[in-house]
Amino acid sequence: MSFTKMNTLSVNLDAAFKPKSIAIIGASNDRKKLGGADMSVLIESGFEGEIYPINTKESLVQGYKAYKTVLEVPDEIDRATIILPTRFVLNAVKECAEKGIKVVQIYSAGFGEFGEEGRKIEEEMVDIARKHSMSIVGPNCIGTFCPLGKISFARGTSMTLGSVAFVSQSGGIAFDMVNRGNVQGIHYSKVISVGNCIDLDHADYLQYLSDDEDTKVIGLYIESVKDGQKFLKTLKEATKKKPVIILKGGRTESGSQSVASHTGNLAGSYQIWEALFEQTGAIQVKSIEEMLTVLLAFQELKPYSLGSVALIGNGGGATVLATDYLEEVELHLAKLTNQTHFTLSDLGVSSNGRNANPIDLPAYELALNDCNLFGDIIRAYSKDEEVKYILFHLNLIPFAQYFDLEGILEKFMNQLVTVDLSTVNLIGVFRSNEDPGIEVKRHAAVKKLQSKGIPIFRTIEQAAFGISTVTKSMKTDRRSSCEGPAGYESVE
Known part of the structure; x- marks a missing residue:
């Protein structure tokens, strides 16, 4: 691609995404029509540039002065959106090209997907656009x-x-x-x-x-x-x-x-x-x-090529299945350092034959003392240099049955936000039966944790798939720099 063409592409797509002015050809006062709905969404989105509604019958559209064609607009226009019946689109494209508009997005459908006649119209529109260094997005979009x-x-x-x-x-x-x-x-x-x-x-x-x-x-x-x-x-x-x-x-x-x-x-x-x-x-x-x-x-997620996971949650069966799935997507349970084993032993979760990774505990144990045990385990995992991903999974149903779910979730969140995320990823799964009462509280907790950079998934399988994809991308990384997908340096 030549420099001139690349520069035109960049300028025109800048106008598509960040225009200083937009003409909506087919704008309407009726918000139930596409032209009315598109304009109202643009206004509600807080667009700060100039909006020029094009309507052959109205002088004012949604509070903005309307014009019969883009050629009547006295100012420059960066972008136009065409929302017209198919038979009027070609002429609108001609007028946009004549006006010097950088990019046209054609909402209207009914062209190449409808047969040879539609393809001929598409070819004519492209020919017009390229003669005027104008770009077309669409149609049918x-x-x-x-x-x-x-x-x-x-x-x-x-x-x-x-x-x-x-x-x-x-x-x-x-x-x-x-x-x-x-x-x-x-x-x-x-x-x-x-x-x-x-x-x-x-x-x-x-x-x-x-x-x-x-x-x-x-x-x-x-x-x-x-x-x-x-x-x-x-x-x-x-x-x-x-x-x-x-x-x-x-x-x-x-x-x-x-x-x-x-x-x-x-x-x-x-x-x-x-x-x-x-x-x-x-x-x-x-x-x-x-x-x-x-x-x-x-x-x-910060990208690591080492897919070592520490796993904690309530529900032994779910933990067993999670362990299986981690291995199936080419992740593995981290081999903890001796120091982490000592710490977890002092907490009482790695004695009596319990493995220190994964850890599964009943809901009532995780909820004790403002969820402090849960927090202590997570923090111990986070300090272990062998752990790159901490995956916690909580079945919300028993918490909802025996506790104030909203209050318990708040306590879990208070523990989670104390974790130093500079060298480890913290990923959560909140499992539920989709009961409306649980879902409202689940969603509120998810939004709070997301705002802290802690992604929450619906299932363990989803979480593991996401971790695995990021990890595999580092193993077969084609990028020339050391910067990882999320803007962090990759760590082996």
């Missing part, structure tokens, strides 16, 4: 999410700046990732829904994000790639800089057929993708749940 730009497509989500970027070929999955990620404590630098990729493609977004200082880890949901060689080359370079996690849609024959109807493109053989993961060091996940788990792990 819902837009961008960027806390720094104060721009969103999801109402009511946290605008806390994070280090995770996500690129999605599906608008629904982009929306899911922002909303579900918000609940799970994932904080994004940038999220973009890219749709049919008629102009900018996955390689372009990957190139941009791999050089983005705000982004430490990149997630991609991909259904199809038009230029495989370009994508392969870009992915190889990107994985040298930061972790790239890919969820490929259309892995099966039936899934490939669904891709064709969704984006109008062919998905390609999944065997090719398997080879691509092997060649590039990109990380493969196979569900949204796995993607969320891995992104949270990379966001929060």
Whole structure:
């Protein structure tokens, strides 16, 4: 890619994520319509730039002066969002190009995915855009999410700046990732829904994000790639800089057929993708749940190539199963130092034939004396140089039955926040039966711990999978620097 093209890409995508001004073509006073909803979400997100609603019939839209076309707007416009019936989109793109707009996001669908006529319109739009150095995001996409730009497509989500970027070929999955990620404590630098990729493609977004200082880890949901060689080359370079996690849609024959109807493109053989993961060091996940788990792990965990875990929780059976699963994902229980054994023996948890790692104790023992025993064990583990990950798992059901759950969770949190996290990772699992009363208290505790940099997962399997993925990335690390995925130096 030439310097001029790279510079244009950077400028145009900066305008997509952090525009100083936005035109919404198809803006409406009716918030039940897409044009009305998109504009209201932009306003509610706290966007500080200029908003220019384009509406042929209204003079005022949601309190803003409206214009019949972008050509009537007296000022420069960085970005335009087109939310119009398909038959009007081509003309709107022409007007945006004439106006000198840097990037156009086309919300509207009904182009290449609908057949040859739609593909011809796509080709004409791309030709117009490239003649004017304008970029097109989409069509068939819902837009961008960027806390720094104060721009969103999801109402009511946290605008806390994070280090995770996500690129999605599906608008629904982009929306899911922002909303579900918000609940799970994932904080994004940038999220973009890219749709049919008629102009900018996955390689372009990957190139941009791999050089983005705000982004430490990149997630991609991909259904199809038009230029495989370009994508392969870009992915190889990107994985040298930061972790790239890919969820490929259309892995099966039936899934490939669904891709064709969704984006109008062919998905390609999944065997090719398997080879691509092997060649590039990109990380493969196979569900949204796995993607969320891995992104949270990379966001929060200091990376160690040594996957040694100290395990503590209530429930002997759960601990046995956790031990099995750790080994299955290529982690192992840490061999504790003699000093840690002496400390745990003094606490009464490594005598009488009890192994000091893992430790499983009844709920009532963990709750004694303001959960001090639990805290002492965790602190002992944290000081052991052989321990890189402390995984605690708490079954909340017995605590809810015999104690004030909210009060007990507060005491557990008071213990956890005393742990020095400079040389060890602390990861938690709160298991429950999804009883609404328990869930409210569970969620409140999760949010508090997340704010302290302690990731909490729903299951032991999820937690172990996240730890394992981070650890494996260090063993096969393609990045040229020693900086780890979460911005820390890697430690052997």
